[in-house]
Amino acid sequence: MNYIPISNLEQWRSLLADPNKQWVYGYSAYELAHAWQGEMKFPASIEQLLLDSGISMMRELDPIAMFPEHQVHLDTRQAPSQNDLFVLARTSTDLMTIMVEGKVDEPFGPTVADWLKDASAGKLRRLQFLKEHLHLSSIDDERLGSIRYQLLHRTASALIEAKRYHARHAMMLVHSFSDSAAWLEDYDAFLALYDLQGGANAIAGPVRVKGIDLWLGWISDRQASDFEVFS
Numbered sequence: 001m002n003y004i005p006i007s008n009l010e011q012w013r014s015l016l017a018d019p020n021k022q023w024v025y026g027y028s029a030y031e032l033a034h035a036w037q038g039e040m041k042f043p044a045s046i047e048q049l050l051l052d053s054g055i056s057m058m059r060e061l062d063p064i065a066m067f068p069e070h071q072v073h074l075d076t077r078q079a080p081s082q083n084d085l086f087v088l089a090r091t092s093t094d095l096m097t098i099m100v101e102g103k104v105d106e107p108f109g110p111t112v113a114d115w116l117k118d119a120s121a122g123k124l125r126r127l128q129f130l131k132e133h134l135h136l137s138s139i140d141d142e143r144l145g146s147i148r149y150q151l152l153h154r155t156a157s158a159l160i161e162a163k164r165y166h167a168r169h170a171m172m173l174v175h176s177f178s179d180s181a182a183w184l185e186d187y188d189a190f191l192a193l194y195d196l197q198g199g200a201n202a203i204a205g206p207v208r209v210k211g212i213d214l215w216l217g218w219i220s221d222r223q224a225s226d227f228e229v230f231s
Contacts, residue, residue: 006068009037015069017082026223031177032084032102034224036066045221046175053203057169060091070099072157075129076122081153088165095167096215099158101150103176104223108186112152113145130156135209139193148183151190155216162212169206171215176200177223184218191216 006012012033016022022029035043040063042050050058070086085100101108109115116123130152131137136144155172162170174187181200188198196204200220206213 006037009033012037012068017069026104028084028102028104028106028177031104031224032100032175033068035175035177035221036068036085036100040064040066043221045219046173049201049203049217049219052201055203057091057094058203061089061096062091063087063089070157072099072160074153074156074160075126078122079126081157083154083157086157086161088161088167094169095162095165096169096171097158097161097165097167098171098173099154099161101154101172101174103174103183104178105182107183108148109150110148111145112147112149115149116145133159133210135207136193143193147190147193148186151187155190155214159209159212159214163210167212169213169215170209171203171205171217173217173219176218176220178220181218181220187216187218 013019013023016029024030035045042061042063050061065088067086068084070083071080072083073080083099084102087098087100089096089098112127116127131139131144133156134152151172158170158172161167176182176184184198184200191198191204194207196207196216198204198218200218203215203217205215208214
């Protein structure tokens with residue numbers, strides 16, 4: 001895969017599947033781009049989240065590459081997980097892969113149960129793949145059915161890329177721009193599968209998954225009107 005450097009917001013916009021529909025003030029693609037585009041560093045809100053985590057390794061994290069609209073293939077090359085932003089970060093000794101999911105008021109898509117209605121053999125194989133890669137094979141179908149499917153494949157993306165980059169750590173991070181922390185309860189329900197406490201403005205974990213330390217985080221942030229907009 002070839003990567004092209006991005007130096008402005010218009011280039012970020014061009015990567016969207018439907019720029020005219022997705023690039024709208026107050027929606028997640030627009031808000032996330034305005035929060036992250038600029039110098040190669042974490043947004044101030046993310047830096048504060050890492051500092052407040054109380055985890056020494058998090059305080060050392062430094063981004064070394066960012067890839068907007070990053071596709072990760074799962075069990076097949078069909079229907080990859082389209083991640084809003086992939087950040088490869090490092091400490092003095094380790095690498096971490098971070099999949100950032102931007103949200104305003106948009107939900108995390110269908111539940112697993114809804115996604116599986118009249119499921120094809122391909123969907124059943126994909127779910128089995130995700131359960132194995134997320135170390136969730138022991139979770140009963142009824143409980144897993146209430147979880148939002150998007151949270152599964154976004155988290156799996158972080159773990160898959162961690163293996164690819166030989167990173168010891170992976171994180172799925174929700175960057176929310178909702179005043180009411182919309183859909184936080186769905187995120188919390190997902191973390192409960194790992195017996196982790198969720199909540200806004202916190203990082204939970206780690207959970208050891210196939211030799212990788214998995215972390216899960218949520219940050220509630222301001223919208224673009226409160227930021228200096230980069231040109």
